[in-house]
Amino acid sequence: xxxxxxxxxxxxxxxxxxxxxxxxxxxxxxxxxxxxxxxxxxxxxxxxxxxxxxxxxxxxxxxxxxxxxxxxxxxxxxxxxxxxxxxxxxxxxxxxxxxxxxxxxxxxxxxxxxxxxxxxxxxxxxxxxxxxxxxxxxxxxxxxxxxxxxxxxxxxxxxxxxxxxxxxxxxxxxxxxxxxxxxxxxxxxxxxxxxxxxxxxxxxxxxxxxxxxxxxxxxxxxxxxxxxxxxxxxxxxxxxxxxxxxxxxxxxxxxxxxxxxxxxxxxxxxxxxxxxxxxxxxxxxxxxxxxxxxxxxxxxxxxxxxxxxxxxxxx
Amino acid sequence: xxxxxxxxxxxxxxxxxxxxxxxxxxxxxxxxxxxxxxxxxxxxxxxxxxxxxxxxxxxxxxxxxxxxxxxxxxxxxxxxxxxxxxxxxxxxxxxxxxxxxxxxxxxxxxxxxxxxxxxxxxxxxxxxxxxxxxxxxxxxxxxxxxxxxxxxxxxxxxxxxxxxxxxxxxxxxxxxxxxxxxxxxxxxxxxxxxxxxxxxxxxxxxxxxxxxxxxxxxxxxxxxxxxxxxxxxxxxxxxxxxxxxxxxxxxxxxxxxxxxxxxxxxxxxxxxxxxxxxxxxxxxxxxxxxxxxxxxxxxxxxxxxxxxxxxxxxxxxxxxxxxxxxxxxxxxxxxxxxxxxxxxxxxxxxxxxxxxxxxxxxxxxxxxxxxxxxxxxxxxxxxxxxxxxxxxxxxxxxxxxxxxxxxxxxxxxxxxxxxxxxxxxxxxxxxxxxxxxxxxxxxxxxxxxxxxxxxxxxxxxxxxxxxxxxxxxxxxxxxxxxxxxxxxxxxxxxxxxxxxxxxxxxxxxxx
Numbered sequence: 001x002x003x004x005x006x007x008x009x010x011x012x013x014x015x016x017x018x019x020x021x022x023x024x025x026x027x028x029x030x031x032x033x034x035x036x037x038x039x040x041x042x043x044x045x046x047x048x049x050x051x052x053x054x055x056x057x058x059x060x061x062x063x064x065x066x067x068x069x070x071x072x073x074x075x076x077x078x079x080x081x082x083x084x085x086x087x088x089x090x091x092x093x094x095x096x097x098x099x100x101x102x103x104x105x106x107x108x109x110x111x112x113x114x115x116x117x118x119x120x121x122x123x124x125x126x127x128x129x130x131x132x133x134x135x136x137x138x139x140x141x142x143x144x145x146x147x148x149x150x151x152x153x154x155x156x157x158x159x160x161x162x163x164x165x166x167x168x169x170x171x172x173x174x175x176x177x178x179x180x181x182x183x184x185x186x187x188x189x190x191x192x193x194x195x196x197x198x199x200x201x202x203x204x205x206x207x208x209x210x211x212x213x214x215x216x217x218x219x220x221x222x223x224x225x226x227x228x229x230x231x232x233x234x235x236x237x238x239x240x241x242x243x244x245x246x247x248x249x250x251x252x253x254x255x256x257x258x259x260x261x262x263x264x265x266x267x268x269x270x271x272x273x274x275x276x277x278x279x280x281x282x283x284x285x286x287x288x289x290x291x292x293x294x295x296x297x298x299x300x301x302x303x304x305x306x307x308x309x310x311x312x313x314x315x
Numbered sequence: 316x317x318x319x320x321x322x323x324x325x326x327x328x329x330x331x332x333x334x335x336x337x338x339x340x341x342x343x344x345x346x347x348x349x350x351x352x353x354x355x356x357x358x359x360x361x362x363x364x365x366x367x368x369x370x371x372x373x374x375x376x377x378x379x380x381x382x383x384x385x386x387x388x389x390x391x392x393x394x395x396x397x398x399x400x401x402x403x404x405x406x407x408x409x410x411x412x413x414x415x416x417x418x419x420x421x422x423x424x425x426x427x428x429x430x431x432x433x434x435x436x437x438x439x440x441x442x443x444x445x446x447x448x449x450x451x452x453x454x455x456x457x458x459x460x461x462x463x464x465x466x467x468x469x470x471x472x473x474x475x476x477x478x479x480x481x482x483x484x485x486x487x488x489x490x491x492x493x494x495x496x497x498x499x500x501x502x503x504x505x506x507x508x509x510x511x512x513x514x515x516x517x518x519x520x521x522x523x524x525x526x527x528x529x530x531x532x533x534x535x536x537x538x539x540x541x542x543x544x545x546x547x548x549x550x551x552x553x554x555x556x557x558x559x560x561x562x563x564x565x566x567x568x569x570x571x572x573x574x575x576x577x578x579x580x581x582x583x584x585x586x587x588x589x590x591x592x593x594x595x596x597x598x599x600x601x602x603x604x605x606x607x608x609x610x611x612x613x614x615x616x617x618x619x620x621x622x623x624x625x626x627x628x629x630x631x632x633x634x635x636x637x638x639x640x641x642x643x644x645x646x647x648x649x650x651x652x653x654x655x656x657x658x659x660x661x662x663x664x665x666x667x668x669x670x671x672x673x674x675x676x677x678x679x680x681x682x683x684x685x686x687x688x689x690x691x692x693x694x695x696x697x698x699x700x701x702x703x704x705x706x707x708x709x710x711x712x713x714x715x716x717x718x719x720x721x722x723x724x725x726x727x728x729x730x731x732x733x734x735x736x737x738x739x740x741x742x743x744x745x746x747x748x749x750x751x752x753x754x755x756x757x758x759x760x761x762x763x764x765x766x767x768x769x770x771x772x773x774x775x776x777x778x779x780x781x782x783x784x785x786x787x788x789x790x791x792x793x794x795x796x797x798x799x800x801x802x803x804x805x806x807x808x809x810x811x812x813x814x815x816x817x818x819x820x821x822x823x824x825x826x
Contacts, residue, residue, distance in 0.1 A: 036722060037714055039375050042741075050448070276713075277714045
């Protein structure tokens with residue numbers, strides 16, 4: 001058990017290093033000079049050179065990479081070119097929007113998908129199964145930002161029930177904050193729920209034919225109990241894998257939805273940083289996204305160990 | 316002003332395209348009941364794009380000045396709402412007859428928001444910082460004519476120039492020339508400290524900037540009515556519209572979508588105020604590249620353009636056609652749209668004369684902003700009528716456009732809104748992306764700087780405009796309108812924008 005953990009942690013660190021190198025290379029190869037963007041059309045070459053020196057852009061690329069890494073090792077993510085404040089603070093400010101948004105979306109997605117998937121599996125090939133299938137395929141096909149647009153038209157424009165966008169901040173009250181996040185969360189969750197429904201359905205179907213479920217039924221357990229108490233727990237591994245994948249997707253996928261709903265989240269920060277070539281912010285945000293994916297995968301691996309005792313044996 | 320091209324105002328409104336509408340924030344709609352007792356002293360101004368930093372002396376984005384200029388920061392001179400130079404922290408000045416010595420009498424009793432007094436040493440520090448070797452001032456070129464700066468006493472500043480610079484007083488009024496306090500200058504980007512009527516409050520990144528009324532503003536002649544002011548950033552035009560309707564935002568001085576403006580007509584609550592900006596939409600051509608190196612080709616293309624149609628298609632008919640790189644706001648403006656008016660037949664003939672009887676093909680690098688894309692599409696159709704094929708290549712603005720067009724001049728044609736006021740001198744710059752070189756034009760602009768006589772300058776600006784209208788280094792299309800939408804009770808906002816700004820000094824609520 002311990003050796004598995006250590007092995008996983010080492011591979012996590014190595015992965016992060018490789019990813020950081022990739023991110024740094026891509027970001028610094030992008031066309032567009034952040035200094036030139038900041039100085040606009042009237043800048044003289046000397047001014048540009050002065051600003052590049054001030055921003056450290058005149059240093060060799062290797063030096064910049066090492067400086068970035070050593071800074072991060074000491075907890076310093078650097079200063080935003082455009083905002084002129086530490087990036088760590090910027091990310092923290094945005095995380096309080098994006099993280100609750102992604103969490104809400106996961107809860108909604110699971111809340112829809114698991115019952116629907118289980119019900120569809122129970123009525124395998126029945127009418128309900130087909131309808132659930134059609135709905136989930138349709139929701140997979142629809143992009144989240146478009147769902148967002150439809151929600152805005154329906155509930156903000158026409159009915160006036162919900163804010164059309166923007167975020168009042170958590171200091172405006174928990175309720176106001178949650179209200180602002182509800183529609184974006186639904187928009188994010190629906191396509192994910194479609195995928196998750198399919199996964200839950202097939203996972204449950206698979207175990208329903210296993211001997212232990214038949215035994216449970218033979219004991220005289222009701223179909224409902226046989227499914228919820230015996231089949232579902234054993235079908236959870238693929239479902240949890242999918243939720244893990246989706247959570248990371250939700251955080252990254254928030255870029256589009258946050259733009260649609262004008263939410264000051266991490267996705268918008270990344271988008272703004274990209275358009276202004278605020279390279280340091282982009283590097284940090286993308287690395288943060290990547291680290292999140294890697295760490296969540298790590299946690300999902302750990303979750304397997306909890307769900308399935310057979311995996312706890314070191315191989 | 317601060318930066319040439321419209322870095323922002325009309326920036327990348329990519330989100331939530333298309334559909335959708337005047338939605339209402341349910342959470343706020345009930346928050347509007349007016350308190351009858353006390354007059355309102357708070358205002359929320361909407362802006363499309365958040366500035367990157369709040370120091371106009373180190374960043375080119377017009378949005379920086381639109382938040383801070385005249386609100387937080389002030390200059391030796393200022394530009395008024397008619398575009399005229401007025402005294403500010405310098406109460407008067409004297410220009411030597413040779414035009415090379417400017418002696419400023421500085422105002423007494425002016426303090427920065429942190430309590431430090433403004434005097435000649437501060438002014439010298441500011442100007443030295445802007446013109447020094449490691450200056451990162453986006454308009455550094457305007458300070459380079461200063462040779463030495465003397466401070467005989469605390470309220471006298473003497474600028475000795477290398478050569479006469481007739482536009483110096485005007486440039487000193489720009490956001491890039493505002494006075495900064497030596498001990499706080501380095502921090503102004505995130506915590507601006509100036510001498511203006513408002514102090515910096517806070518900045519919720521990605522959301523808004525809050526300003527507060529300064530407790531002891533030096534200028535007792537103005538009575539600042541606002542206690543607080545917020546600048547809120549909403550990129551998407553639909554979101555802007557929703558925020559205005561819901562009352563989340565009291566004013567959008569530069570509303571983003573002309574096609575939505577008519578939706579405010581007849582509103583009881585909101586006024587639509589259409590004014591002028593300095594945003595000149597021009598389709599620059601690479602004058603060093605064939606076939607654009609041939610003046611006849613450029614003139615033919617100009618005649619192929621029906622400006623009225625471009626304005627109609629690109630900006631819902633709101634906007635003023637121009638015949639040169641100059642706006643009706645600017646001093647000495649001449650309407651030169653008649654020099655090469657729309658005439659497809661003549662255009663064809665001229666093209667044949669230039670050796671292109673069957674037309675030619677080229678590519679326009681068009682930024683993603685709506686005005687640029689739509690204008691390009693109309694130009695494409697108009698050029699097709701004279702047998703010229705134009706491919707539209709969308710080029711990410713600002714990053715890729717700056718790299719490919721502005722810096723590398725690797726393009727045939729491009730289209731962009733130049734935001735700096737009175738920037739006709741860009742056609743005399745070398746290098747500059749047009750690659751336009753005309754010694755006669757440069758000479759006229761040198762004469763402008765050589766004289767301090769405003770009437771003479773206006774006349775010379777007229778000559779400069781005429782040379783450009785005839786040479787057509789760029790297709791001069793139209794000036795963007797300033798689409799102001801604001802609460803009918805809100806008074807004191809500028810109707811026109813001779814310099815990109817949101818001056819709040821006189822803004823107040825009508826009781």
